[in-house]
Amino acid sequence: MFTNGEIDGIIIKKLELFSDSRGWLMELFREDNNLKHGFDPVMSYISVTKPSVARGPHEHIEQTDYFCFLGNFNLYLWDNRKGSPTYNNKQIIENTDRLIVIVPPGIVHAYKNMGQEDAMVLNFPDRLYAGRGKKEKVDEVRYEDDPESPFKV
Numbered sequence: 001m002f003t004n005g006e007i008d009g010i011i012i013k014k015l016e017l018f019s020d021s022r023g024w025l026m027e028l029f030r031e032d033n034n035l036k037h038g039f040d041p042v043m044s045y046i047s048v049t050k051p052s053v054a055r056g057p058h059e060h061i062e063q064t065d066y067f068c069f070l071g072n073f074n075l076y077l078w079d080n081r082k083g084s085p086t087y088n089n090k091q092i093i094e095n096t097d098r099l100i101v102i103v104p105p106g107i108v109h110a111y112k113n114m115g116q117e118d119a120m121v122l123n124f125p126d127r128l129y130a131g132r133g134k135k136e137k138v139d140e141v142r143y144e145d146d147p148e149s150p151f152k153v
Helices: none
Strands: 011-014 018-020 023-025 045-049 054-059 065-070 073-079 089-093 099-103 107-113 119-123
Touching (some): 054 073, 065 107
Antiparallel strands (some): 045 119
């Protein structure tokens, strides 16, 4: 059903590590280098995922995700945008450690911790979860509990 290949609109960038005798620092995003014209994060969160555990798949109707991976994940992407030149493409990005991946609306996505330890993902989406004051419908189409879903991790 899906064709393996890159997906239009996905942006991938390696996080730069700056280290010295004190430790290290990584710039997660900068206003002057946000990688997508007009992309403005409105919140952030961090999640920890246990080894061999997957989160997703799901997609957003309006939200763009700005993931920063700190750990060995496989990221699974499916282009579910009917007007896209890469509609029905599936892309797997292996070993996402220290990668930024920007996922636009309509791209089904999931990630799985492939490492032996807990690993972290930071996200800086451009929509508030459940809207202002958490009073709106969540912008998410979830597939993980649907046994008929074509999106398999």
